[in-house]
Amino acid sequence: MVTSQERQRANLARMKEIMEEIESTTNDSDLIAELNELLRKPYSLSLKWHIIMFKSEVERSLRYLEDIRKEELKITSGKNRQRKEPKGGLKQFYYKSSEIPSAFKLDYCIVYDAEKNQYKWLKCSTPRNTRAKVFTIPISMIAEDKLQWSEEMKQKWGEDSIGQRELGERAINN
Numbered sequence: 001m002v003t004s005q006e007r008q009r010a011n012l013a014r015m016k017e018i019m020e021e022i023e024s025t026t027n028d029s030d031l032i033a034e035l036n037e038l039l040r041k042p043y044s045l046s047l048k049w050h051i052i053m054f055k056s057e058v059e060r061s062l063r064y065l066e067d068i069r070k071e072e073l074k075i076t077s078g079k080n081r082q083r084k085e086p087k088g089g090l091k092q093f094y095y096k097s098s099e100i101p102s103a104f105k106l107d108y109c110i111v112y113d114a115e116k117n118q119y120k121w122l123k124c125s126t127p128r129n130t131r132a133k134v135f136t137i138p139i140s141m142i143a144e145d146k147l148q149w150s151e152e153m154k155q156k157w158g159e160d161s162i163g164q165r166e167l168g169e170r171a172i173n174n
Contacts, residue, residue, distance in 0.1 A: 018035045068134070
């Protein structure tokens, strides 16, 4: 008989496989449906906070993937217009997404600036209109049998103080 732990481990491994497959194929509708189905299942071994953040990051990645799919559709339909840079050129980073010229929004990704204690939009080294590494953060969160606060999450969101508090509460309650 399969235990809950084994089922969770298998589901997390399958999610990781699906996300990696989506990054390498354009025929992804069935994979996305399967990923959404796996996200609905319970993962009691993981902290609730990690589950919330994982689902949030997967949803963010899927929205981003939808933008990429639209770009791919534009390119294949032949209606792709040349992007014009603004007169002063593009900046390396912006503090507000509204400051980024709309034709170049996919070239920027959000990061946390610890020195200024705020988020900023940084020009990505990998163009964001490619599927490669769309699911970098969610994939990094998947450990052997549960979700974890990965190094990529620390870079984006900072330390896991809420998860540490939840872990302390679990220890007290058990």
